[in-house]
Amino acid sequence: MAEAHQAVAFSFAITHEGFNVNYDREVLHLVWESGVRSWKKRVARIKAGIKNGAYPAHLESLYVIMILVTLLHFSNKTVPYDLVNTFMNVMPSNGSFWHFLSCVLVSLFYWILICLIMRYSLKGLLVYKGWMYEARGSGSKPSLKTKIWFVLVKVFKKWNSPGLYSFQSSLPRLPLPSVNDTMTRWLRSVRPLVDDATYEKFVREAAEFEKGIGKKLQRYLILKSWWSTNYVSDWWEEYVYLRGRSPLCVNSNFYGVDAIFTHPSKIQAARAGSVVNLLLQFRRSIDRQELEPIMVQGLIPLCSWQYERTFNTARIPGIETDKIVHYKDSNHIVVIHKGCYYKMLIYHKGRLLKPCELQYQFEQILQSKATPARGEDFLASLTAWDRPKWAQAREKYFSRGVNKTSLYLIESAAFVVSLDDEPFEFDMARPEKLDEFGRKLLHGKGCDRWFDKSFTLCVASNGRIGFNAEHTWADAPIMAHIWEHIVLEEAKRADAPVLGHVWECALADDHEGYDENGNTLGKIEVLPPVPTRLSWDFNDESLVKTIDMAYDDAQRIINDVDLRILVHDAYGKGFMKTCRCSPDAFIQMALQLAYYRDYGKFSLTYEASMTRLFREGRTETVRPCTIESAAWVKAMENKDVTATERVKLLYDACKRHQQGYQDAMCGRGVDRHLFCLYVVSKYLEVDSPFLKEILSEPWRLSTSQTPHGQTPKMDPKKNPHFISAGGGFGPVSVDGYGVSYIIAGEDLIFFHISSLKSCNVTDSERFAQQICKALTDIKLLFEQYNLEQKKILQNGTSH
Structure with missing residues (x-):
């Protein structure tokens, strides 16, 4: 109870002798320091807010404009549009102070106008995403349009040094695709997953949805995209995360x-x-x-x-x-x-x-x-429990007294x-x-x-x-x-x-x-x-029994996890580049081949990509299982297909994957649009069996690349010993795999593979071996391809 007594910094009591005041000087000093630090942070935020609000213009440019306007006015020169004299018409008198105040107000007006022009000019430039789709690398040159665009953006960047939030107001909004575009992309993505009859059924249902309820749902979504900063992010946070009732641990x-x-x-x-x-x-x-x-x-x-x-x-x-x-x-x-x-x-x-x-x-x-104390050692298991159960326990046992105070200290900690x-x-x-x-x-x-x-x-x-x-x-x-x-x-x-x-x-x-x-x-x-x-x-x-139950449930969750971290050091990004393939596309194709061999068929595959080129952007789904990737995988399993044909199919698959990734980053994905249409249907209480069906399909292969070298300071070539092994997550589907990978240099890749032990069709160690075999087979494929090309070249020379 000593801590509880120390928490009372100031108290008083009224007695027959008068007021009796008690205070703890040390606690009051801590309160004072906390208040001072808080105000310092507020002042810093205000300064940063003004700087960010002005960006890409300089805050100092206001003073320059102010000096110029004042000098012009007091030199009897006319300021553009004669705004100073216009302001003077509403001033209470004609004194020097009011002339100076008018100059300040006019300067502020000009400066805000310049800030807005520069901000919206930069915003207009950042809307352009053509640079994403242009080939990069040796021998590739950007178009004239992209060259001009790069120069203009670079001018804005060099004009002023940006802070963390400087670009927020200049970033464009996430674009809303048309229903037709989304249906077209979705149909293409499911083609390798279904037979002809099912695909024809999907084509009919997609057309019916587009002409029918899809139009109505899209109209509401258009209104949201105009009104909100990002038409996806708030619903994504609310319905995908906060309304999830499963335990946070592993899931x-x-x-x-x-x-x-x-x-x-x-x-x-x-x-x-x-x-x-x-x-x-x-x-x-x-x-x-x-x-x-x-x-x-x-x-x-x-x-x-x-x-x-x-x-x-x-x-x-x-x-x-x-x-x-x-x-x-x-x-x-x-x-x-x-x-x-x-x-x-x-x-x-x-x-x-x-x-x-x-x-x-x-x-x-x-x-x-x-x-x-009894119950304290397993206390954190409550946060690994089902969310409704933890919420009920929190309300019942942690809403008053020392439990409430201590829980607040945990939740408010840095x-x-x-x-x-x-x-x-x-x-x-x-x-x-x-x-x-x-x-x-x-x-x-x-x-x-x-x-x-x-x-x-x-x-x-x-x-x-x-x-x-x-x-x-x-x-x-x-x-x-x-x-x-x-x-x-x-x-x-x-x-x-x-x-x-x-x-x-x-x-x-x-x-x-x-x-x-x-x-x-x-x-x-x-x-x-x-x-x-x-x-x-x-x-x-x-309460102790409740904590014990949460602990027992947490043990069942963690004992069911099958996690394998694969260290692939046979080759890495260096070899992939010699194959003229995007490293991410290369790995995704290896995962498709490994999964097909492990599972015996193709499944819906999730790869996360970011949409942070747009304001408040989070993620979009890339669907790596494509018509092209399926054709290549089947060719790899067909001994009659030559290495040259296989490599051509692999290039086609990698190219299609790269385009899908670019589309996702540019707001032209499939899944976030479908998700938002479904949310609108729920708000309107309109039943859409089509949306319900296509959004209920499990992601049996969920993948994500851990970003490495986010800042120029991190260069794996210069600092090869400071690479991280990345990180991972639990399986998204009960009968699927969660695979996170990090390209940790020229010759090293880490794969974090998770599945559930209770599932009899998945095995993380077996899938790790399939990934190794797929990567080995792709390397052998290019070796065979180079030999075939060499023979073709030799035959052509001899003839």
Whole structure:
């Protein structure tokens, strides 16, 4: 109860002797510091907001215009359109002050007009997507139109240095495809999946839908696309994520793995202190909008909207729907260790604690002899439970008293840190260790990850790190960006041991690394606040039973996961480029071949692509199983087809896949439009059996490429030892595979393959072997093709 008493900073009582005032000076000081920091952040946001509102114009240009207008007016020269004298007509007098005020107002008008002209000019330029479809690489030249476009966009970029949200108002809206275009693309995508009779049935139903109810639904969707910033994103977040009633553990949350070829420190508290400090610096760069937006080819901006909820964010369970709660500020993190929960302050007198000071705090937690209360050790299992059950338990047991206070501290924390009592290991000779690494991050023990938080930082007993992230608030590229930042900044902080030798990296003056023992460098300037245990009331026996039930259900989920992380080092992106194929298309074709051999037929395949070229864009589906890919796969299984014919079919399949990916990025996909049409039908209470049928088909092969090298700072060629093994997710379908892959350099690819053990038709190890065989067969195919071409050339020369 001591913590509860300390929480009362100020109280008074009325007695027969008068007022009796009590206050805690230390707590009031903390409140004061929190208020000062909050106001500083508000001022910084206002400044950044003005700068972003003016972009691509300079804020300083206002002062230049003001000086010019004032000089012209007081020199008896006429300002364009004589606006100063027009303003003077409504001023109360003709004094010098009012003349100057008129000059200021006119300058402000001109400046806002210039800002709007520049903003909408840039917006008009960013609408153009022709550059996406033009061939790139050696021997390819962009069209004259694209060359002019590149020059104009580059002029705007060089005109002013952008902040994180500078481009938001200049990004175009996601275009709404016509029903006819979507039906045409959808019919083409399902052709290899169905027989002739079913396909003819789909053709009739699609035409009937397009001429009938589709027109009505599209009209409402057109209104939404005009009214909203993005006609998909809010419904996607609401109906795909927040209204999902399944547990977040395995079903929704995803994970990311450490940079496995480096091991900066084997001391758990030191690594935790350093990484937490870097994460908090990243949070500060978001708050101040100092983070540079991600730019495609260093020129075309991507939407930065998703960064806003990276920190201080939690998904709160509800009976019918959850909600995302984002707190403007948080001065603490919550640490989970051996079933105990700790609140850890991260500031002292407005200053972010140094890595060595954070290490000191983590050491206090690790050295603590505290044991969890009955029910506390399995508490986080509630966040791995069915959402309605967790919502009911939250309302019943956590809506009052110390339980409510402690739960609030977890949900309002900057993020959660889990200090695991087991190591995360990687050994190229023992692949099962990496599999276990992934499992610990995907679900842990089912009770040591707070699955509701935006992300949980997991720090192993040997200093390895990883994360488990909730999916609603953002997509994987945001966490991938953060992870790249962590890896590269740690490289600056320390000479990281790399597989037996030392990575040579100059230590920046403003960074603190690790000493020879693995402890963080730096001097503790202030004794950091002692982490405090969160208080819980588990006296209600029904609460303990509820937690136990959640834990048992979580165990059933995690014990059913079959996760395999495949390290493919026979070849990588380097060889794929020599084949003149897009690496992503190359891998997707290998997955199609592997799946066909494993499952015996083609299935609906999901590949995520981003739509962040548009404002508030998230993802769109690429459908890699195409007519062309199916033809190539069948040719690979037909011994009578020559290597030359197979390669031609592979090129056709890769070209079609690349076009599908480009279409998806440019807002010309199939699935988000169909999804929104279905939502409109539900709002209108109009039944559409056609939409219901095509949207209920399971994605038995769900794939995603983990982005690598999001910023120019991350160059796998220059820094081959700082590559990450990527991350993964659980299977989307009960009888399917979830496959995430990362192209980690010229000769290395990681595949994260998940399925369910309870399904008798899937096996992650078997599918991993099929992927290896498919990749090997494609390499052999090109070797045979080169031999055939050589013979053809020799025969032609001899004749």
